[in-house]
Amino acid sequence: MKAWPLALLFAAPLAMLGNAGPVQAHGGGLAADGCHYDRKAGTRHCHRGSGAAPASPPQRSIGSSTYFPNCAAARAAAAARVRRGDPGYGRHLDRDNDGIGCE
Numbered sequence: 001m002k003a004w005p006l007a008l009l010f011a012a013p014l015a016m017l018g019n020a021g022p023v024q025a026h027g028g029g030l031a032a033d034g035c036h037y038d039r040k041a042g043t044r045h046c047h048r049g050s051g052a053a054p055a056s057p058p059q060r061s062i063g064s065s066t067y068f069p070n071c072a073a074a075r076a077a078a079a080a081r082v083r084r085g086d087p088g089y090g091r092h093l094d095r096d097n098d099g100i101g102c103e
Contacts, residue, residue: 036078037077037078039082039086039088042066042087044077067088068082074101080103081101083099084100
């Protein structure tokens with residue numbers, strides 16, 4: 001007769017997982033308009049409903065590479081903390097030379 005409370009102990013958390021709501025592709029890092037910069041693709045995309053169109057990020061594209069003149073431009077494009085090897089990384093953005101710019 002004690003199996004009944006034990007079954008509820010496991011069933012209740014599973015039932016709550018079914019009501020978790022919509023799941024996003026990844027965690028935070030979204031700007032106020034619900035958009036962020038995708039460093040791998042080199043594009044900016046949105047996760048929330050389509051309100052106003054996102055402003056073009058202040059960056060300059062050279063072929064397939066991305067250039068940020070300073071950390072303010074990288075932050076405006078939601079690409080702060082640019083890592084060495086990522087599009088947009090530059091030594092001028094990495095003051096302590098640890099491989100992470102605009103930290």
